[in-house]
Amino acid sequence: MSEIEKRQAAAKALEEIQSGMRIGLGTGSTARHFVELLGERVADGLDCLCVPTSEVTAQQAASLNIPLTNLETIDRLDVTVDGADEIGPGLALIKGGGGALLREKIVAAASDQMVVIADASKVVDALGRFALPIEVNRFGLGATRRALELVLSDHQAEGALKLRSDGAGTDFVTDGGHLIFDAFFGRISAPEALSLALLNVPGVVQHGLFLGLCKRAYVATPDGVRTLND
Numbered sequence: 598m599s600e601i602e603k604r605q606a607a608a609k610a611l612e613e614i615q616s617g618m619r620i621g622l623g624t625g626s627t628a629r630h631f632v633e634l635l636g637e638r639v640a641d642g643l644d645c646l647c648v649p650t651s652e653v654t655a656q657q658a659a660s661l662n663i664p665l666t667n668l669e670t671i672d673r674l675d676v677t678v679d680g681a682d683e684i685g686p687g688l689a690l691i692k693g694g695g696g697a698l699l700r701e702k703i704v705a706a707a708s709d710q711m712v713v714i715a716d717a718s719k720v721v722d723a724l725g726r727f728a729l730p731i732e733v734n735r736f737g738l739g740a741t742r743r744a745l746e747l748v749l750s751d752h753q754a755e756g757a758l759k760l761r762s763d764g765a766g767t768d769f770v771t772d773g774g775h776l777i778f779d780a781f782f783g784r785i786s787a788p789e790a791l792s793l794a795l796l797n798v799p800g801v802v803q804h805g806l807f808l809g810l811c812k813r814a815y816v817a818t819p820d821g822v823r824t825l826n827d
């Protein structure tokens with residue numbers, strides 16, 4: 598996806614933002630454009646209060662003087678704008694390619710609406726081509742891995758579990774201090790059942806299937822931005 602298309606999708610989502618709104622700020626290269634554009638509106642006098650979904654987004658937003666708060670101080674958000682790794686039927690999503698899935702899901706669930714911004718390559722007929730991130734507690738990692746392997750086998754995963762590395766030979770650690778397994782399914786035919794099975798593993802903190810959360814997606818194509826509704 599070109600940066601131009603990411604920005605076009607972000608600009609479309611920005612049209613939904615009105616003064617006084619409480620906004621969840623997503624994470625990733627597409628959400629980054631939204632935060633940048635929101636920062637311009639704030640500089641022009643827009644009144645808003647935002648909850649970031651990662652330390653990276655918090656730093657970006659703070660650098661743009663976007664007013665930030667948290668979910669202890671406020672109960673609900675009007676809207677969350679975030680990217681996605683895959684957008685499947687019914688606007689079911691895979692998220693967490695950047696490791697922010699836990700905070701992203703907490704913030705999306707506390708929002709009246711979740712709006713996703715992406716390019717057309719993210720839209721799929723069935724979820725699972727992108728590896729599903731599964732955030733796990735470090736304690737009991739071997740036991741969690743074995744339990745997850747059973748879940749993968751029950752759900753006909755095409756590949757193995759892979760503990761995410763940070764690229765420098767050490768484990769990737771999330772903002773919450775957890776680790777991530779990436780699970781290669783190929784095709785997820787029963788997302789709801791898979792979600793429940795994963796959450797049933799004691800060491801699993803959260804997974805990157807976002808089901809029933811996204812209300813609208815703005816998908817940038819070379820011919821313009823398409824709107825998908827759930």
Ligand SMILES: O=C[C@H](O)[C@H](O)[C@H](O)COP(=O)(O)O
Pocket residue numbers: 623624625626627628679680681682692693694695696697698701
């Ligand atoms: O953990 C990261 C998030 O779920 C991102 O929103 C997702 O990976 C999409 O990122 P990008 O916009 O960079 O493709």
